[in-house]
Every structure is written in structure tokens, then in C-alpha cells.
Amino acid sequence: MTSGPTGSTPLFRQGSLRQLPLVEDAFGAQTRALLLQPDAACQAADDLAEATGQAFHRTPTPPSSPASPVWPT
Numbered sequence: 001m002t003s004g005p006t007g008s009t010p011l012f013r014q015g016s017l018r019q020l021p022l023v024e025d026a027f028g029a030q031t032r033a034l035l036l037q038p039d040a041a042c043q044a045a046d047d048l049a050e051a052t053g054q055a056f057h058r059t060p061t062p063p064s065s066p067a068s069p070v071w072p073t
Contacts, residue, residue, distance in 0.1 A: 018024070 019027070
């Protein structure tokens with residue numbers, strides 16, 4: 001078993017470096033906000049697709065024209 005720098009504590013059982021509680025809370029809030037961004041982007045894309053579809057269906061269809069134009073002679 002590998003021991004830590006002092007030789008008395010196992011390497012993976014040493015205490016980890018910590019920030020002040022207020023800083024750790026801020027990091028937690030930032031992480032939560034970052035994790036929500038992909039969901040927000042996907043929701044925005046879905047909303048845009050829905051709005052585009054609705055706008056497409058509200059656009060009037062132009063009158064059809066013959067395949068080859070008939071020119072008066």
C-alpha cells in the first residue's frame with residue numbers, strides 16, 4: 001500500500017483541498033447553471049422549430065401556374 005507524504009495516511013485517504021464554504025456554494029451554483037444550458041438550448045431549438053412550422057402553415061399558397069408558360073402570339 002502506498003502511503004502519503006507523511007507516511008502515516010494512505011494516499012487516497014488524505015483530505016482534499018477545499019475552498020471556503022461561500023466559494024464552494026458559488027461553484028455549485030455555477031455548475032448547476034452550466035448543466036442547465038444544454039437543456040435551455042434544446043428547448044429553444046424545439047420552440048423555434050414549432051414557430052417555424054406554424055408560420056409555414058399560415059403562409060398562403062400561391063396560385064399554381066402551368067408547367068410551361070403560354071405566350072400570346
